[in-house]
Amino acid sequence: MFITFEGIDLCGKSTQARMLVEYLQSRKKKVIYVREPGGTKISEKIRHLLLDKDHVEMEYVTEFLLFSASRYQLTNEIIIPRLKKKFVVICDRYFDSSTAYQGFGGKIDVKDIKSVNKFATSGLKPDITFLLNITPQESFRRKKIMNKAGDRIEEKTLSYYKKVVDGYMRIASSEKKRFKVIDGTKNVNDIHQYIVSVINRNI
Numbered sequence: 001m002f003i004t005f006e007g008i009d010l011c012g013k014s015t016q017a018r019m020l021v022e023y024l025q026s027r028k029k030k031v032i033y034v035r036e037p038g039g040t041k042i043s044e045k046i047r048h049l050l051l052d053k054d055h056v057e058m059e060y061v062t063e064f065l066l067f068s069a070s071r072y073q074l075t076n077e078i079i080i081p082r083l084k085k086k087f088v089v090i091c092d093r094y095f096d097s098s099t100a101y102q103g104f105g106g107k108i109d110v111k112d113i114k115s116v117n118k119f120a121t122s123g124l125k126p127d128i129t130f131l132l133n134i135t136p137q138e139s140f141r142r143k144k145i146m147n148k149a150g151d152r153i154e155e156k157t158l159s160y161y162k163k164v165v166d167g168y169m170r171i172a173s174s175e176k177k178r179f180k181v182i183d184g185t186k187n188v189n190d191i192h193q194y195i196v197s198v199i200n201r202n203i
């Protein structure tokens with residue numbers, strides 16, 4: 001089973017992904033956690049290129065293709081081989097991040113994004129995607145509380161994040177079966193219980 005977590009920065013998806021990994025490990029399931037961009041030696045190097053604040057000159061198509069290159073490597077080096085070995089693979093962000101950030105939030109035609117996404121995943125799709133939904137204002141509020149300095153992509157404006165959030169909702173409503181949309185302002189444990197109930201229904 002291939003499970004992904006999506007949402008804007010500080011929506012809580014990484015916490016939930018880790019809690020799910022621990023839950024599945026406690027149930028003696030074979031499970032692996034990976035994150036995007038990253039997850040392999042090559043993909044982690046690409047991650048540095050992507051998030052480095054010095055790279056102000058990075059063209060948006062370059063950015064998208066780097067995310068895609070990282071994804072192809074992760075998919076073929078880790079995700080597909082583990083799925084073949086019957087692992088539950090949990091991925092923190094996957095191609096929906098590109099559709100939401102570079103497509104709906106950015107300047108690239110969503111149709112082009114979708115066709116590269118297919119190519120960069122060897123056609124693989126998650127079985128379930130949990131989308132933790134928070135407003136851009138909530139994301140900014142959390143960032144302030146955590147006093148977190150943003151990376152190159154996180155240093156964007158409220159209106160950009162609004163487009164990303166709306167984009168995520170559009171993607172989710174076009175694939176209702178795959179997507180589970182969760183109110184990210186709910187209590188962490190309640191969200192976890194809901195996620196576990198969905199997994200147990202599907203595993």
Ligand code: TYD
Nearest residue numbers: 008009010036037067093097098101153154
């Ligand atoms: P990261 O520090 O992993 O953020 P988070 O913990 O919120 O996942 O940084 C990843 C950043 O890259 C994040 O701002 C989202 C962005 N991103 C894209 O714009 N497109 C993509 O395809 C992916 C995978 C990430």
